[in-house]
Amino acid sequence: MRNICMKVSYDGSGFNGFQSQPKGRTVQDEIEKAIKHLTGEPIVIIGSGRTDAGVHAMGQVFNFHTASTIPTERWAIALNTRLPKDIVIRDAWDVPDAFHSRRSAKxxxxxxxxxxxxxxxxxxxxxxxxxxxxxxxxxxxxxxxxxxxxxxxxxxxxxxxxxxxxxxxxxxxxxxxxxxxxxxxxxxxxxxxxxxxxxxxxxxxxxxxxxxxxxxxxxxxxxxxxxxxxxxxxxxxxxxDVEYGDAAVEPAEATDHDDDE
Amino acid sequence: MRNICMKVSYDGSGFNGFQSQPKGRTVQDEIEKAIKHLTGEPIVIIGSGRTDAGVHAMGQVFNFHTASTIPTERWAIALNTRLPKDIVIRDAWDVPDAFHSRRSAKxxxxxxxxxxxxxxxxxxxxxxxxxxxxxxxxxxxxxxxxxxxxxxxxxxxxxxxxxxxxxxxxxxxxxxxxxxxxxxxxxxxxxxxxxxxxxxxxxxxxxxxxxxxxxxxxxxxxxxxxxxxxxxxxxxxxxxDVEYGDAAVEPAEATDHDDDE
Structure with a gap:
């Protein structure tokens, strides 16, 4: 399994926040739907933190484990064509297995x-x-x-x-x-x-x-x-923005500074 | 009757253009509705030119004749509270009777x-x-x-x-x-x-x-x-932006350079 990390921007106006909720449209749901559409895998992504309903992101970060063999440089383009207009994947890169968008954030x-x-x-x-x-x-x-x-x-x-x-x-x-x-x-x-x-x-x-x-x-x-x-x-x-120091290239050191703004 | 001129910005995404049309939401209709709501007058505004469906404006200009005695400096605030979020009146001023937003534009x-x-x-x-x-x-x-x-x-x-x-x-x-x-x-x-x-x-x-x-x-x-x-x-x-030189303070000299971009 690979561990892939992505940077995503979204206009929060039309979302009930980043994280999946029982009710309302969320960024996480839209991204997971696009990945499912692309790879067939029912993946759960890990965000660097929640953002509340109406809050925007220029550089939110999330990661997920996948068995897909899609080349790293193709992911952003492939997902953007499957995502609604208010979400844009800006970058994608491979990270060590232990990398965790929330716990590794510095x-x-x-x-x-x-x-x-x-x-x-x-x-x-x-x-x-x-x-x-x-x-x-x-x-x-x-x-x-x-x-x-x-x-x-x-x-x-x-x-x-x-x-x-x-x-x-x-x-x-x-x-x-x-x-x-x-x-x-x-x-x-x-x-x-x-x-x-x-x-x-x-x-x-x-x-x-x-x-x-x-x-x-x-x-x-x-x-x-x-x-x-x-x-x-x-x-x-x-x-x-969310920064990781060396965590995005080396095994993660856990912190409890996860946020949910 | 007074002749009042206004500068307006709008996000064209949700409009079928500036000018009233048989079909679809237009900027002109929304502004005329807001004026009607404010003064009770069924006014027709004169735009500096049409803008097509989807085209935006930072500084579109229009004028209209009114019998209202609302002070000039109150118009923008009074209309903005009655307009939808994608239209914002930026300024209002009195112009000579002959001023015409389209014909006077320089x-x-x-x-x-x-x-x-x-x-x-x-x-x-x-x-x-x-x-x-x-x-x-x-x-x-x-x-x-x-x-x-x-x-x-x-x-x-x-x-x-x-x-x-x-x-x-x-x-x-x-x-x-x-x-x-x-x-x-x-x-x-x-x-x-x-x-x-x-x-x-x-x-x-x-x-x-x-x-x-x-x-x-x-x-x-x-x-x-x-x-x-x-x-x-x-x-x-x-x-x-639309500029008028002295036309906005002196009687208008007619031109045929009206546009409909």
Whole structure:
């Protein structure tokens, strides 16, 4: 059996999330259907993590074991012709047998995008949260900086998180302007359920002047979800990339930093 | 009666073009419905030109006469709350009584976008023609340069054009790269039916090596649609802007350069 890894982008607007659900259309189901159509195998793919309904991905990663002899470089083309328009496989490569998209992941990067135009950009409307009233982006960037490092992110996680602990490391986090859009990029070793969206929902309070930048630190230290702001809308969130270091070429070292943003 | 002018953007994917049709959803119908809902008036708007089914607009312009006393600065917000998600009014201003969006137009700019990535960008898929095989963009840019100036564009126009003559002036035309996208921008005093799409369809033949750049000039001089390439797909085309010079503030000087791309 081979172990094949793929990078996939999808427009989350039409999905009830990445992972198979009893109800609704999911990215996983569509990909498994395409593989079944191509190879005849009833395969279950392993995603790097779940993404919620409405959340997008530029570089989600998944792997699966297959007996197929289709050459590696043919997989993406063969699957793309069998996939709906809102899913595009970007790359495929062979990985060691022990590689596991979720457990082997070392770094993930998410982007949360806000449209600060008076009126939304109609072409990016499905990918940005429209906030036409004034936001202090500098204050939001300062507030965000307090989250860099290794912390217990209980305050910035859904109360529905099922993880044994909420300690995660944020390596990098910053804002970037692009025309009438403002993007927050955040890279860490893993993210908890709704973590990026709760961080953004709280930063929006900072941007609106309801909180001070340094309150982000106090909320973090308070370790209670009730201290933080609301969960920002899903459609502004995009999983940008998942990195594996040497794990994609060498046997995997297990971590518990699987996320389900 | 006031004469109000508006700039509107729309995602053409879900429309059977800008102009009202016996069949199918149109941008004009949706806007007239929203105005009716707002003011109660059964108004007919005048667009700067038609756009075909599937063609998008960042800056389409229309005007209409109204007895409404709604302040100018309230119109865009009031209509946007009544419009579907794929139409966004960007601006509204008062114009002289004689102003006519089509007849007063001085310059129009269109963009045709190609995705040259091996796999398409899933988030821009509805706005770019995907061409994964090799294109010589330099040759296309050279070919395009032969169209700048005042010419008879019969070769680059649909045989269904109803215009009395096909002489138009192209002021500016160039290619621009943006990541895995290549955009052609073209500005002129008016465009004929399918003109930008036939130009692009022919330039794609140049990019593929089926024609030489200088063939664009020979085709132009031949004044026959049969000499040119196919009509490129509509979804890559966007009406970027319509300019009026002083016409939007002074009484209009009529032209016949109305287009229906």
């Amino acid at each position: 770094r993930k990067t998410y982007r949360y995008s806000i449209d600060i135009g008076k009126f939304p950009d109609v072409f990016a409307r499905a990918y940005r949260f429209h906030h036409p009233t004034k936001l202090n982006i500098e204050a939001m960037a300062e507030g965000l900086s307090y989250l860099i490092g290794t912390h217990d992110f209980t305050s910035y996680t859904s109360i529905h998180s099922t993880k044994p602990h909420h300690i995660r490391t944020v390596y990098e986090a910053y804002f970037e302007k692009e025309g009438q859009a403002v993007h927050m990029y955040i890279t860490g070793n893993g993210f908890l359920y709704n973590m990026v969206r709760v961080i953004m929902g709280t930063l929006l309070w900072v941007g609106q002047g309801k909180l001070k930048p340094e309150d982000m630190k106090l909320i973090l230290e308070g370790k209670s979800r009730s201290l933080a702001g609301p969960t920002a809308m899903p459609h502004g969130l995009t999983l940008v | 310059r129009k700019t269109y963009r045709y976008s190609i995705d040259i990535g091996k796999f398409p960008d899933v988030f821009a898929r509805a706005y770019r023609f995907h061409h994964p095989t090799k294109l010589n963009i330099e040759a296309m840019a050279e070919g395009l340069s032969y169209l700048i100036g005042t010419h008879d564009f019969t070769s680059y126009t649909s045989i269904h054009s109803t215009k009395p003559h096909h002489i138009r002036t192209v002021y500016e035309a160039y290619f621009e790269k943006e990541g895995q996208a290549v955009h052609m921008y073209i500005t002129g005093n008016g465009f004929l039916y399918n003109m930008v799409r036939v130009i692009m369809g022919t330039l794609l033949w140049v990019g593929q090596g089926k024609l030489k750049p200088e063939d664009m000039k020979l085709i132009l001089e031949g004044k026959s649609r049969s000499l040119a390439g196919p009509t490129a797909m509509p979804h890559g085309l966007t009406l970027v």
